[in-house]
Amino acid sequence: MDCPVPYLDLAAQMRPMRAEIDAAVARTLDRCTFCLGPDVAEFERAFAQFCGAQHAIGFNSGTSALHVAMRLLDIGPGDEVITTPYTFVATSWAISYVGARPVYVDIDPATFNLDPRRVEPAITARTKALMPVHLYGQPSHLDPLRQLCQRYRLALVEDAAQAHGAKYQGTVVGTAGVLSAFSFYPGKNLGAYGEGGALVTNDAALATRARALREHGSRERYFHDEIGYNYRLEGIQGAVLGVKLKYLAAWNAARRQVARRYQELLAHTPLQLPVEADYAESAWHLFVVRHPERDALKRHLEAHHIGCGLHYPLPLHLQKCFASLGYQPGDFPAAEQAARQCLSLPIYPELTETQIQRVAAVIADFFRA
Ligand SMILES: *Cc1c(COP(=O)(O)O)cnc(C)c1O
Numbered sequence: 001m002d003c004p005v006p007y008l009d010l011a012a013q014m015r016p017m018r019a020e021i022d023a024a025v026a027r028t029l030d031r032c033t034f035c036l037g038p039d040v041a042e043f044e045r046a047f048a049q050f051c052g053a054q055h056a057i058g059f060n061s062g063t064s065a066l067h068v069a070m071r072l073l074d075i076g077p078g079d080e081v082i083t084t085p086y087t088f089v090a091t092s093w094a095i096s097y098v099g100a101r102p103v104y105v106d107i108d109p110a111t112f113n114l115d116p117r118r119v120e121p122a123i124t125a126r127t128k129a130l131m132p133v134h135l136y137g138q139p140s141h142l143d144p145l146r147q148l149c150q151r152y153r154l155a156l157v158e159d160a161a162q163a164h165g166a167k168y169q170g171t172v173v174g175t176a177g178v179l180s181a182f183s184f185y186p187g188k189n190l191g192a193y194g195e196g197g198a199l200v201t202n203d204a205a206l207a208t209r210a211r212a213l214r215e216h217g218s219r220e221r222y223f224h225d226e227i228g229y230n231y232r233l234e235g236i237q238g239a240v241l242g243v244k245l246k247y248l249a250a251w252n253a254a255r256r257q258v259a260r261r262y263q264e265l266l267a268h269t270p271l272q273l274p275v276e277a278d279y280a281e282s283a284w285h286l287f288v289v290r291h292p293e294r295d296a297l298k299r300h301l302e303a304h305h306i307g308c309g310l311h312y313p314l315p316l317h318l319q320k321c322f323a324s325l326g327y328q329p330g331d332f333p334a335a336e337q338a339a340r341q342c343l344s345l346p347i348y349p350e351l352t353e354t355q356i357q358r359v360a361a362v363i364a365d366f367f368r369a
Helices: 010-031 038-051 062-072 090-097 142-152 204-213 235-266 294-303 320-325 333-341 353-368
Strands: 055-059 080-083 101-104 127-131 155-159 179-183 197-201 218-220 287-290 342-345
Touching: 010 038, 010 235, 038 055, 038 197, 038 235, 055 062, 055 204, 062 090, 062 155, 062 179, 062 197, 062 204, 080 090, 090 101, 090 127, 101 320, 127 142, 142 155, 197 204, 204 218, 235 287, 235 353, 294 342, 294 353, 333 342
Parallel strands: 080 101, 080 127, 127 155, 155 179
Antiparallel strands: 055 197, 179 197, 287 342
16 A cells, blocks of 8 residues: 655654654753753853844743733733734734734735735724734745834734745845744654744743743732743653754755755646745745645645645634624625645655655646546
8 A cells, every 4th residue: 555644743853863852852851940940041051142133032832832922912901913814824913912912914825924915004003013924934035024023113923833034135034123923843844842922023032031920920029010920841842842943944944945846846737825925935845736636635645645634724803712803794805715725734844755756646646537
């Protein structure tokens, strides 16, 4: 029988570095530094450097990092944040958690990212920030967004949860705005062995306040300057991430190679393939193709033991949890069509040439039938 191709294979990634991981975790166990501590501090320094930023602050998830970003900007009830309806829900959670309102604008169907041309008409006196997402690892078009932020005095917050090491005009993402949030959920390009996230910034005052907010709003233990959270990154996750960060650039290069092979092998199928904008070097977190018969193709792949995913099947403006925002079907046609047509193929550094060819062959077979 043909070999199955799992959608994700975390075991394959762990195998070659298992001894290194075991040693790093053992050091944390020996030191008993379980919450924050030296492993987290060391990883924060290394990750800030990787992003070309002054400060990285570890969190217990990307969602927590995004939430604290909203707190750091003093965004709250009555405020609006312009963002994309076509992303993982956590982007909008951050806005909702502080009592502000997510204001959606449609995506550019070519990149799946927030369309900068649609942002300006959505700006009101209540708008406090723009929150683009670098979806599937491809940076949003940041220059026009930055210009709008300057003109209207808005903050730019990047949701870079899928884009560790992606480049915008040659620069690693994370410093275009005032704050950027990353996730280290296990399946991300840089994943912990559990939950994790980070904020990245060049602003020392924001970094200091972020460190306080993640630890009960205190700079000095048992003295609480403002209402904070328990959003600490665990020591063991810091140790794991410190080991894995050293491989991230090579892993991203391997993802790029997988993407290139898919582009070659699928070029002559009816699939719409992902494109890299001229300003972008994607981190290739996901490889998302489009086709009107997406559901049938997904069933075909799964019947042949090829894993695939939907990112995302329902845009945020149509989710039940956001019904009170008052959006309707048809409000964001590009996002809605992407949700109907998108299909994520397996992409990870360890995917072999044989596996890539098998995915392509099974897809070709679908269109021949
Ligand atoms: C994964 C993800 C998050 C949330 O990160 P967690 O670490 O899972 O909380 C936020 N935004 C986007 C776009 C994501 O993909």
